[in-house]
Amino acid sequence: MTELEGKRLLIVDDDPAFTRILARAMKRRGLEVTVAHSVEEAERVLSTFIPDMATVDLKMETASGLTLIPSLRAASNEMKILVLTGYASITTAVEAIKLGATNYLPKPADADEILAALGKTQPDPDIEVNQQPMSVNRLEWEHIQKVLAEHDGNVSATARALGMHRRTLQRKLSKRPVKQ
Amino acid sequence: MTELEGKRLLIVDDDPAFTRILARAMKRRGLEVTVAHSVEEAERVLSTFIPDMATVDLKMETASGLTLIPSLRAASNEMKILVLTGYASITTAVEAIKLGATNYLPKPADADEILAALGKTQPDPDIEVNQQPMSVNRLEWEHIQKVLAEHDGNVSATARALGMHRRTLQRKLSKRPVKQ
DNA sequence: TGACAATGCGACATTTTGCCCCGCTGTTTT
DNA sequence: AAAACAGCGGGGCAAAATGTCGCATTGTCA
Numbered sequence: 554m555t556e557l558e559g560k561r562l563l564i565v566d567d568d569p570a571f572t573r574i575l576a577r578a579m580k581r582r583g584l585e586v587t588v589a590h591s592v593e594e595a596e597r598v599l600s601t602f603i604p605d606m607a608t609v610d611l612k613m614e615t616a617s618g619l620t621l622i623p624s625l626r627a628a629s630n631e632m633k634i635l636v637l638t639g640y641a642s643i644t645t646a647v648e649a650i651k652l653g654a655t656n657y658l659p660k661p662a663d664a665d666e667i668l669a670a671l672g673k674t675q676p677d678p679d680i681e682v683n684q685q686p687m688s689v690n691r692l693e694w695e696h697i698q699k700v701l702a703e704h705d706g707n708v709s710a711t712a713r714a715l716g717m718h719r720r721t722l723q724r725k726l727s728k729r730p731v732k733q
Numbered sequence: 734m735t736e737l738e739g740k741r742l743l744i745v746d747d748d749p750a751f752t753r754i755l756a757r758a759m760k761r762r763g764l765e766v767t768v769a770h771s772v773e774e775a776e777r778v779l780s781t782f783i784p785d786m787a788t789v790d791l792k793m794e795t796a797s798g799l800t801l802i803p804s805l806r807a808a809s810n811e812m813k814i815l816v817l818t819g820y821a822s823i824t825t826a827v828e829a830i831k832l833g834a835t836n837y838l839p840k841p842a843d844a845d846e847i848l849a850a851l852g853k854t855q856p857d858p859d860i861e862v863n864q865q866p867m868s869v870n871r872l873e874w875e876h877i878q879k880v881l882a883e884h885d886g887n888v889s890a891t892a893r894a895l896g897m898h899r900r901t902l903q904r905k906l907s908k909r910p911v912k913q
Numbered sequence: 914t915g916a917c918a919a920t921g922c923g924a925c926a927t928t929t930t931g932c933c934c935c936g937c938t939g940t941t942t943t
Numbered sequence: 944a945a946a947a948c949a950g951c952g953g954g955g956c957a958a959a960a961t962g963t964c965g966c967a968t969t970g971t972c973a
Binding site (some may be wrong): 687689 | 791800818819822828830831837868869873876877879880894895896
């Protein structure tokens with residue numbers, strides 16, 4: 554881990570408990586950590602210095618972390634950008650990588666996983682494919698996320714498009730996605 | 734759909750039933766379709782001509798579809814490459830995009846979804862409106878049928894694979910007038 | 914034949930859902 | 944500016960779906 558010594562990490566997440574713990578773990582590993590609790594705050598940080606790596610939460614109070622990725626990537630081509638979210642979906646993962654993220658991890662993830670994901674830049678065609686098909690619940694979650702993205706996050710429109718009650722969709726969205 | 738007329742599509746998937754249906758649907762839309770049932774076969778096709786777009790399955794008998802993506806991308810920067818798999822996961826989605834895929838879709842997906850994912854860039858107002866996304870129920874139904882077939886009709890095994898209770902799967906299978 | 918998995922189904926507790934109704938916040942219309 | 948409108952989040956409640964357990968029956972295979 555010595556090669557991490559002194560590297561600057563920007564953590565963007567509006568969960569104070571999460572950022573506190575992660576920041577501490579990263580500092581213990583010798584990183585220089587800055588925390589931003591919103592996209593706006595992150596933009597301000599960017600105007601003062603350019604971090605070497607960044608972790609970005611997707612679901613935040615105000616703007617989505619996705620909107621921050623282009624700014625981060627514009628600030629530096631070398632920056633390692635990791636998207637980290639408790640509401641992971643294939644749709645947002647694809648979107649994030651296309652926007653220039655280096656990697657994408659579902660929460661919960663510990664500090665070592667995060668560092669590993671930040672370090673693994675090169676794609677590997679030989680990673681193994683799941684042997685299990687998706688669970689129905691997971692498939693539903695992915696589908697909902699896709700349609701939601703197509704409707705720019707408009708819950709009402711998505712519910713209409715899916716022929717599902719808005720209240721039900723709202724409840725489903727507030728839950729964490731199922732594993733696997 | 735006229736802008737699709739005559740475009741060459743390469744379908745890489747080792748499921749004969751799937752390729753047959755998809756090829757037919759795509760031909761009906763005016764595409765020129767070639768099918769490869771393995772990565773090797775796809776490589777051979779590539780040495781003959783360069784398609785405008787390709788759909789690639791991940792889980793195939795021999796090599797994973799992921800290994801094909803660099804070849805496809807090397808053959809042309811313009812090619813639309815869609816990864817399409819019943820064994821979708823965030824990990825492989827991220828890898829696929831990093832390797833140069835244009836998009837990534839979990840199966841089941843119908844022909845229109847696939848075309849959309851391959852990058853319809855035309856601002857066609859009608860398409861958006863009448864193109865309803867698949868309802869969650871139908872999506873679920875198709876997925877269940879697929880996995881059930883993979884397990885030779887074994888309900889218990891299917892329920893395990895789908896992470897769903899056997900009793901629930903049983904009930905779903907019994908009373909299902911397949912509504913859209 | 915014995916062992917074992919799979920099936921169909923009843924019964925019941927738990928969870929999810931559909932539905933109606935708020936209040937609040939922006940945006941568009943009048 | 945006021946009113947009308949759309950979207951969001953959420954409370955509460957009845958109806959429906961699901962998870963769970965148990966049990967008798969039916970393959971299947973060595």
